[in-house]
Amino acid sequence: xxxxxxxxxxxxxxxxxxxxxxxxxxxxxxxxxxxxxxxxxxxxxxxxxxxxxxxxxxxxxxxxxxxxxxxxxxxxxxxxxxxxxxxxxxxxxxxxxxxxxxxxxxxxxxxxxxxxxxxxxxxxxxx
Numbered sequence: 001x002x003x004x005x006x007x008x009x010x011x012x013x014x015x016x017x018x019x020x021x022x023x024x025x026x027x028x029x030x031x032x033x034x035x036x037x038x039x040x041x042x043x044x045x046x047x048x049x050x051x052x053x054x055x056x057x058x059x060x061x062x063x064x065x066x067x068x069x070x071x072x073x074x075x076x077x078x079x080x081x082x083x084x085x086x087x088x089x090x091x092x093x094x095x096x097x098x099x100x101x102x103x104x105x106x107x108x109x110x111x112x113x114x115x116x117x118x119x120x121x122x123x124x125x126x127x
Contacts, residue, residue: 020028068074
């Protein structure tokens with residue numbers, strides 16, 4: 001390039017990095033000027049970093065979650081919640097069992113002239 005008159009004028013005391021940054025005075029296609037390879041390099045490095053970093057972050061998150069669930073405080077909290085839910089279910093089961101006994105007594109002893117209050121709510125009328 002320097003051996004031609006155009007090349008000699010182009011170089012004219014400038015270094016290669018200066019020529020590259022300026023796109024060789026318009027003789028270099030835009031995709032090969034200094035700025036674009038820098039962008040390509042940045043994108044490639046970012047992609048490589050993300051590809052390496054994401055699995056590590058996922059592994060750390062899984063380990064942290066496992067550690068959190070393994071703590072005695074977390075276990076005690078979960079156990080207390082389960083006990084509360086069991087108490088609620090026991091109350092509901094006891095109530096349902098009592099209502100079944102009432103209905104069974106009515107079937108065995110005949111229908112009362114006035115239905116229990118829960119029948120009014122369930123049936124809407126008594127016939």
